[in-house]
Amino acid sequence: MSTGRDQRLADTFVSLADTLVADFDVLDFLGLLTERAVELLEVDAAGVILSDQRGGWRPAAGSSEHAELVEVLAAQTREGPCLDCVRTGEVVASADLVAEQDRWPLFAPAAVEAGFRAACALPMRLRDDIIGALTLLHVEPITIDDSTVALGRALADIATIGILQQRAVRREEVVSEQLQAALHHRTVVEQAKGVLAEVGGLDMNQSYVLLRDYARAHQLRLSDLARDVATGAVDAADMVAWDADARTAGS
Amino acid sequence: MHNRRARLRELLVADRAAGGAVSTVALVCARCVVELSVTGAGATVLSEHHVDGDRAAPANRGLVHATDPVSAGLEDLQLTVGEGPCLDSFESGGPVLVADLAADGARWPAFTPGALALGAAAVFSFPLQFGVVRLGSLDLYRDVPGPLTRTEVTDALILSDMATQGVVEDLDGHATADLSWLLDPHVEVHQAAGMVQAQLGVSTDVALMRLRGHAFTHDLPLAEVARRVVARTLRFARDEGR
Numbered sequence: 001m002s003t004g005r006d007q008r009l010a011d012t013f014v015s016l017a018d019t020l021v022a023d024f025d026v027l028d029f030l031g032l033l034t035e036r037a038v039e040l041l042e043v044d045a046a047g048v049i050l051s052d053q054r055g056g057w058r059p060a061a062g063s064s065e066h067a068e069l070v071e072v073l074a075a076q077t078r079e080g081p082c083l084d085c086v087r088t089g090e091v092v093a094s095a096d097l098v099a100e101q102d103r104w105p106l107f108a109p110a111a112v113e114a115g116f117r118a119a120c121a122l123p124m125r126l127r128d129d130i131i132g133a134l135t136l137l138h139v140e141p142i143t144i145d146d147s148t149v150a151l152g153r154a155l156a157d158i159a160t161i162g163i164l165q166q167r168a169v170r171r172e173e174v175v176s177e178q179l180q181a182a183l184h185h186r187t188v189v190e191q192a193k194g195v196l197a198e199v200g201g202l203d204m205n206q207s208y209v210l211l212r213d214y215a216r217a218h219q220l221r222l223s224d225l226a227r228d229v230a231t232g233a234v235d236a237a238d239m240v241a242w243d244a245d246a247r248t249a250g251s
Numbered sequence: 252m253h254n255r256r257a258r259l260r261e262l263l264v265a266d267r268a269a270g271g272a273v274s275t276v277a278l279v280c281a282r283c284v285v286e287l288s289v290t291g292a293g294a295t296v297l298s299e300h301h302v303d304g305d306r307a308a309p310a311n312r313g314l315v316h317a318t319d320p321v322s323a324g325l326e327d328l329q330l331t332v333g334e335g336p337c338l339d340s341f342e343s344g345g346p347v348l349v350a351d352l353a354a355d356g357a358r359w360p361a362f363t364p365g366a367l368a369l370g371a372a373a374v375f376s377f378p379l380q381f382g383v384v385r386l387g388s389l390d391l392y393r394d395v396p397g398p399l400t401r402t403e404v405t406d407a408l409i410l411s412d413m414a415t416q417g418v419v420e421d422l423d424g425h426a427t428a429d430l431s432w433l434l435d436p437h438v439e440v441h442q443a444a445g446m447v448q449a450q451l452g453v454s455t456d457v458a459l460m461r462l463r464g465h466a467f468t469h470d471l472p473l474a475e476v477a478r479r480v481v482a483r484t485l486r487f488a489r490d491e492g493r
Contacts, residue, residue, distance in 0.1 A: 054256065054408050059438070070438065173348035176404050181345030187382040188344075190438045191455055194445020194481075204442060204481070223344075230383040230445060230455055 005040070009151065012036040016158055025221035026182045027189060029162040030061035031212065034134075037155050038063045041148050043136040045116070047073040048124075048159055049082055050132040050179055057086060060132070060186050065193070065208035068114040069137075076121075076135060080107030085121035085133045091149055093120040096141035117141040120149065122156040124163075131179060134159055185223040192229035200240035210243050217246070256409050259286070263413060275417020277316040279389065279410050284318050286410070287403045289375070289391040293322035295330070295337065296379075296387040296418055324369045325392055332361035336376035337388040346377045346408075350398035372396045377411035379418055382441055384456040386418045423460040425467040443477035447487045461487055 016033060030048050037046040047062040047069065057077040062069050076082040081092040081104075094100050095118050100108040111119065118138035123130050134156040136144065144152075163178050193207040202210065215225045228234040259282070266278045276294045283292040294316045317323035329335035336347040336359075349355055350373050356363050366374065371392040379386040389411045391399075399407065420426045440462070448458035462480070465487070466473040479485035 052408075053405055054412070055405070074438070172401070173350065173398060173404075177343065177345045177348060179345070180408070181343045184344030184378075184380065184382070186438075187441050190441030191382045191445040191448075194442035194447075195449045196445075197442065197481075198446040198449035227383055230448075232454070236449065 008040050012040050012155075013158075016162075025185075025223050026162060026178070027061065027185050027226075028215070028222045030159060030182075031222070033155060033159055033162065034061050034063040037134065037136065037152070040155075041136060041152055043120075043144075044139045045069050045072075045137040047076075047135050047137075048132055049073065049077055049086070049135070050124075050163070050182060051086070051130070052183060053176060053179060057083065057132070058183055058186070060182055065205040067204065070204070072111050072114045072116060072137065073135070075107055075110045078106065080104050080111070081119045081121040082133045082135045085123050085135075086130045089123050089125060089130050091120065091122055091153070093144055093149075094118060095143040098141070111137070115139055118144070120144045120152065122149070122152045124156045124160045126160055126164075126175060129175070131160060131163065131175065185226070188223065188230055189226040192226035195229050195236050196239065199236040200243070202240075210239060213246075214239050214242060255406060259406065259409055259413065262286075274316070274421060276387070276389075276414050276421075279414040279417065280316050280318050280322075283389070283391055283407065283410055286406050287391065287399065288393065288397070289399075290371075290394045291317065291319040291322035291392055293317035293326045293390045293392075294379070294387055294414060295326050295390075297385055321370050321394075322390070322392060325366055325371060325374070325390060328365045328369065329362060329390075332359075332365065334359045335362040335366070336374045337378075337390050340376040340378040340388060341380070341385055344378070344380075346375065346404075346411075348375050348399065348404070349373060351396040353396070366392075370394055373398070375399055375407065377407055379411060379415040381415065381419070381459060382444070382455060384454075384459060386415055389414050419459070419463070422456075423463055425463050439477040439481045440473060443480035446480050450487045451489060458487075 015036065034046040034048060037043065045063050048060045049057045050060045052058050059073040059077065062073055081094055085092040097108045097111050097117055097119060116137045116139060118141050120136045122134045124132040124134065134152060136152060163182060164174065189211065192211055193204050196202060196207040196210055197204055200210070211226060212222060215222045225234065229236055262282060263278050266282060267273065270278070276296060280292040280294055283289060315323065315326045317326060329337050336349060340347045352363055352366055352372055352374055372395050373393040375391040377389040379388055391407065443462055444455050444458045447461055448455050451458065451461065462476055463473060466476045476485065
């Protein structure tokens with residue numbers, strides 16, 4: 001492992017630990033975790049899916065919210081390495097999705113169409129349960145090496161800790177409460193993205209970036225800001241104007 | 252798990268056929284008592300939603316369903332003292348599961364003594380919601396302490412989905428088997444609701460009902476209507492989708 005990677009790893013753990021404080025927001029945390037996974041593991045995209053506890057799986061976070069990635073993350077809740085991973089609890093990888101048409105007849109062509117050639121899914125394990133998975137995607141066919149898998153497993157474990165927040169898991173119920181809350185907040189973020197997309201004429205990734213950047217600049221929790229946008233407590237037009245000002249100032 | 256969902260759905264259909272015109276929420280409450288190891292079930296449906304309205308009025312208590320007097324008392328108590336598992340479930344966005352109410356007495360200093368006096372030893376609240384749209388809550392209690400099993404939590408979540416679906420059907424009158432707005436991992440339905448609320452200047456609940464109305468009148472899956480909205484090939488005007 002290179003020294004540069006060691007430094008990035010240390011930075012990642014520090015920044016993730018920083019978010020595990022009193023004003024913790026699970027979506028901020030998972031968003032940051034997938035962004036850092038991309039940098040640290042040198043992959044092109046990353047996403048987290050969580051159990052809906054009804055027998056299904058739902059996307060909770062992605063390293064970007066570009067339509068192609070969102071579509072792949074949604075598709076993998078029905079078939080693919082991620083679903084195999086959560087069912088078996090094992091790491092499931094494919095070095096070339098073009099060769100996996102028989103293994104995943106729906107997922108493999110969809111992922112290739114979206115521009116991804118390799119995938120690796122890492123389980124989020126809590127005792128005997130699998131509560132979700134971290135998926136890594138490459139645009140080139142590539143075999144993911146053991147050290148990357150080991151680091152990815154560590155990030156998946158941190159994601160599990162984040163879902164549980166700082167609460168000591170004395171009670172199994174906490175897992176249910178937190179998983180459902182995370183998925184609820186994800187729905188609210190999607191509603192807020194829709195409002196911003198319409199008001200600002202933005203695509204869904206731009207809407208997400210605006211939501212995220214505005215929350216960070218104003219030290220708001222992503223979930224709180226999303227709720228206020230969706231209920232109209234925060235004026236979406238003001239946020240769009242702020243975004244335009246920030247870009248002008250930055251250029 | 253799909254078998255569990257299918258089984259519960261069939262049971263509710265049979266319950267409805269056997270009981271005549273009863274609301275879905277009331278049927279779900281009764282089914283919770285049969286399926287889960289709980290003593291009683293209650294639900295409060297918030298009455299802030301108006302299909303024709305613009306902004307939602309402040310949250311008002313609407314219809315209360317309860318399978319027994321203790322459940323009815325617990326619904327009343329939370330609204331009287333302004334705290335409790337149901338209100339916390341809206342705050343957190345997820346269920347609030349308290350297996351031993353007496354052991355967690357500091358959490359709700361006003362609610363807990365009243366609930367224990369009523370005869371509740373464990374309480375489990377599941378929010379009925381669609382993102383920011385709060386429709387109500389499904390509140391279960393047990394007269395002895397103890398957690399819901401994992402399977403019971405799964406069934407309670409499925410039953411709360413059905414209650415949520417029932418509340419929305421009661422609001423807009425479109426009874427369909429299309430659950431994509433609740434369960435589809437594709438997120439366009441949620442995004443489309445946000446876009447349509449901005450197009451119409453209405454709240455999210457009204458936007459959802461316009462989307463459902465459009466799907467119903469055009470005989471399209473809701474997910475397809477949502478995809479068209481997000482792709483900007485379908486826009487809603489003030490009188491669209493009624």
